[in-house]
Amino acid sequence: MADTISWVPKRLNAAPIVFRGMTGKEVATLTLAGLGVFTPIGIVAALVMGMIAMAPTVAFLGAGLTLFFGGTIMRRLRRGRPTSLMYRQLQFYLACKGIASGEKLITRTTRYSIRRHPPLKPDFRKH
Template sequence: MSGNLEPRDRVTFLPHRLNRQPTVVRGLTADELWITVTLSATVGLLIGVPLAWIAHSIALAPTVIAVSMAVGVFAGGGVLRRHKRGRPDTWLYRQMQWRIRRRVPALSRYVGASELIDRSGYWSIRRGPTR
């Protein structure tokens, strides 16, 4: 084989979805699924441990955690799918970074939010009047 490609051997288009993460469950990518499962498991833990203590049943805590993860993936997948529709691939992550930067500035450097441009005011393009 030679290093020269003939015109029929060249790719005439660049697939724009080639580097996207594939959708895994209910419109969520793998990273979004991990975020959803982690948050819903945390909520299940915060509800399940006191409930297990009150009911005197240790098995209630993991049950509540598992149910909350299932509900979180089902409900969270639908909500995130609706919010992401028609937006760029990185929209969710930038939105999360922006909210962390606004609400908890001390955490912003750990999640990369300190690199975001956060400025309010007028922007000018420094053009003069057209003639």
């Protein structure tokens, strides 16, 4: 008898919910996006007010707000859908715009065929 399970349910290996219905990857993505957006705003605020501590304060406050409100938005967007759907949608959008390669995605509309013929119906007539 093997020490490992030959089959593993999908949900067993799924990333756990960490904060406001988001996985760790989504939390990190939103936090970095918030830092990226609010760091320049914090630098401008620091230069205007003459207080250097405003830059990291505004950056981290903005990242926290992005995480708080972005979590609500992401939870609504993902409700009842597979966990990887949003990543595929982003990948598809970037591939359609030509920003990223879409080699693994179908990015054009056309008729696809699998080249299978319909099954033959058995002939039950008596000879």
